[in-house]
Amino acid sequence: MYRSGLAVCIAAVYPLLATADDVVEIVGARQPYRSLSATGATKTETDLKDLPQSARVLTADMLRDAGVNRFADALELGSGISRQSNFGGVWDSYAVRGFTGDPNYGSDFLVNGFSSSRGYNGLRDSANIASIEILKGPAAALYGRGEPGGIINITTRKPLFQPSYTVEQSLASHDTWRSAVDLTGPLSETVAYRLNAAIEQGDSFRDTLSSKRHMVSPSVIWRLSDQTTLSYELEAFEQQAYFDRGVLAVKGKLGLIPNSRFLGERADGPMTVKSSGHQVFVQHDFNEQWSLQSGLSYRSSSMMGFSTEASALQPDGRTLWRQRRYRDFSAQDWSGRVELLGKVGAHHLLVGVDGYRFVDDRLQLRKSPNASAPYSIDIYAPVYGGVQPTVLGPSINTREQQWQTAFYAQDQIDLNAQWKALLGVRRDAYRQTITNYNRAGLQNHQELDVTSPRAGIVYQPDKQLSLYASAGKSFRPNSGIGINNESFEAESSRAYETGVKYDSADGKLSSTLALYSNRKKNVLTLNPVDTNFSLAAGEVGSKGAELDVAGEIARKLQLSFSYAYTDAKVLRDNVLAVDGRLANVPKQAANVLLVREFGLGGGARASLGGGLNYVGERNGDVAISSTFKLPAYTTARLVSSYSPNAKLRLSLDIDNLFDKVYYPSSYQQTWVAPGEDRRITLKVQYKL
Numbered sequence: 001m002y003r004s005g006l007a008v009c010i011a012a013v014y015p016l017l018a019t020a021d022d023v024v025e026i027v028g029a030r031q032p033y034r035s036l037s038a039t040g041a042t043k044t045e046t047d048l049k050d051l052p053q054s055a056r057v058l059t060a061d062m063l064r065d066a067g068v069n070r071f072a073d074a075l076e077l078g079s080g081i082s083r084q085s086n087f088g089g090v091w092d093s094y095a096v097r098g099f100t101g102d103p104n105y106g107s108d109f110l111v112n113g114f115s116s117s118r119g120y121n122g123l124r125d126s127a128n129i130a131s132i133e134i135l136k137g138p139a140a141a142l143y144g145r146g147e148p149g150g151i152i153n154i155t156t157r158k159p160l161f162q163p164s165y166t167v168e169q170s171l172a173s174h175d176t177w178r179s180a181v182d183l184t185g186p187l188s189e190t191v192a193y194r195l196n197a198a199i200e201q202g203d204s205f206r207d208t209l210s211s212k213r214h215m216v217s218p219s220v221i222w223r224l225s226d227q228t229t230l231s232y233e234l235e236a237f238e239q240q241a242y243f244d245r246g247v248l249a250v251k252g253k254l255g256l257i258p259n260s261r262f263l264g265e266r267a268d269g270p271m272t273v274k275s276s277g278h279q280v281f282v283q284h285d286f287n288e289q290w291s292l293q294s295g296l297s298y299r300s301s302s303m304m305g306f307s308t309e310a311s312a313l314q315p316d317g318r319t320l321w322r323q324r325r326y327r328d329f330s331a332q333d334w335s336g337r338v339e340l341l342g343k344v345g346a347h348h349l350l351v352g353v354d355g356y357r358f359v360d361d362r363l364q365l366r367k368s369p370n371a372s373a374p375y376s377i378d379i380y381a382p383v384y385g386g387v388q389p390t391v392l393g394p395s396i397n398t399r400e401q402q403w404q405t406a407f408y409a410q411d412q413i414d415l416n417a418q419w420k421a422l423l424g425v426r427r428d429a430y431r432q433t434i435t436n437y438n439r440a441g442l443q444n445h446q447e448l449d450v451t452s453p454r455a456g457i458v459y460q461p462d463k464q465l466s467l468y469a470s471a472g473k474s475f476r477p478n479s480g481i482g483i484n485n486e487s488f489e490a491e492s493s494r495a496y497e498t499g500v501k502y503d504s505a506d507g508k509l510s511s512t513l514a515l516y517s518n519r520k521k522n523v524l525t526l527n528p529v530d531t532n533f534s535l536a537a538g539e540v541g542s543k544g545a546e547l548d549v550a551g552e553i554a555r556k557l558q559l560s561f562s563y564a565y566t567d568a569k570v571l572r573d574n575v576l577a578v579d580g581r582l583a584n585v586p587k588q589a590a591n592v593l594l595v596r597e598f599g600l601g602g603g604a605r606a607s608l609g610g611g612l613n614y615v616g617e618r619n620g621d622v623a624i625s626s627t628f629k630l631p632a633y634t635t636a637r638l639v640s641s642y643s644p645n646a647k648l649r650l651s652l653d654i655d656n657l658f659d660k661v662y663y664p665s666s667y668q669q670t671w672v673a674p675g676e677d678r679r680i681t682l683k684v685q686y687k688l
Helices: 005-013 020-026 060-065 071-077
Strands: 055-058 081-083 094-096 129-136 150-156 164-172 176-186 191-203 210-223 228-241 271-285 291-313 319-344 347-367 376-378 393-414 419-436 442-459 465-476 491-503 509-521 524-526 534-536 539-554 557-572 588-601 604-615 633-643 648-655 665-668 671-673 679-687
Touching: 060 129, 060 557, 060 588, 071 081, 071 129, 071 588, 094 150, 588 633
Parallel strands: none
Antiparallel strands: 055 129, 081 094, 129 150, 164 176, 164 679, 176 191, 191 210, 210 228, 228 271, 271 291, 291 319, 319 347, 319 376, 347 393, 393 419, 419 442, 442 465, 465 491, 491 509, 509 539, 524 534, 539 557, 557 588, 588 604, 604 633, 633 648, 648 679, 665 671
């Protein structure tokens, strides 16, 4: 089945706009942990079994059962995704099949098909997330710049013409509370609205620290005619949290200081991150075969504040020199696209044009320690509140501007009842200008034109089994400048994938087994000469196997399972150790969640379940060391709920059930992110 992704979304959630055929299509058995399609993979509503790639959809019911409030926690449910250094806890960062994305802004992700990761966007809340699509393999043929490992597409909650009003309150460990609302309904016969909002505040398992976050996301849809709809979404977010580089390894050994120990200074105050995004979509159906979908997006973001960060542990093994920094970063991102979709015989066509302009202003001031002014702390007996450096020198003062325009085309072909093909190609024109005000406004210019193809084939011997293979190329222009004001060559990559998809005979369980091989050139890593700058690491690669299983394995027993073997390493470089493993990427990782539902009589319902998350040993240094390792760990989760009626739901979740000490990611031995201790969350949800 191939249809416009926006058209199907409208038919599914706006019954007043749907045709009779659409209504029949959306009525059926509830599949909480399964989704039949992912719109982000092809920008059409294509069945997952017809895609020549691995794709996993984390549904709203799965996220609710898992007690997920943040985007990063949700991604643990998918295979081949590993946490990366989160830049002092400021933003989400992860790798897909070993590849991280732009280190300047966190990892790549889309919101409703638009890039929303450029700039400074904080730790994303789940309040307006309807589902998360994990799309493996290169997406450059549709979206342009990106990673060969894959991309994440977030689908937001849409307005409904059926009124629904939900309020939510939760209390958690460390005096943390969170309030959220989800309100939707009609404003008229042709206009509907939705309002999602959340506010969270509390202390931390880290000594002396606290944080505040809030987001609000109103949206509307307007039926202009029987063929045309207009929708608008706003998303505003603010985060105030202390910049925290974590703990450190003493001569390569972790665990000598507690994971709760903060090595910065509370006197720095919180780092403030703000972002606001606007999206407008227009959908027009010319007839049953042809439609037009278009969209505009604008996002502004900023990050501002002081930080105290570990610099070097002295020979006595307890005195830590620190540096103080001030950051004032801001960005603006404009994007737009127009796409024509149609069907000609066995060909399901999509052609489109898109473009974006991105402006990034960065000012960083820094004072590094020395023997006369070490600005130090005793890691075993910390005393806070010492005299802070007040005169900070400029280390970064740049403006980066990017322009990109592209044309792309895609053809999904029904060759016969058993064979399907996917062909796509995209041509991008990219320009970049960087002005370095630390060097009297010296400018650096870069231009490139890139063609990104992809091709795939699917063979379906019966309705339950799909065999597929695909290949594609992708690219990513490297942001920033080198130590000598030089720009970097764009990353280029190739990816190959083959796999098997199987759906159970009753349609309640889906699984995908994928094998892949990726190679990428010109990857930026830390410059060991000056950590304020980057350098190209040469060539890196990853290959591996992934297994995802989701659905109902017995009556009212839901399963989510993922396993990944990822061999990601440096293949060629003049600085990094060849065959050295990429930082924070385990060779083996697995996640399982089992939830059983119970009927208690009188309309009451309950659920009980649990999960395990295993992450293998990883390289803990993004620079040149291959000797510092983060140990493997397994954490457990308990989830439960009770609903005495259709309006009220109470849930009790316990994360890190056995209070495991672990380290999810690291940047280097002095910047290691500790895992959170046992966390208990009680949540009350009421539908008015």
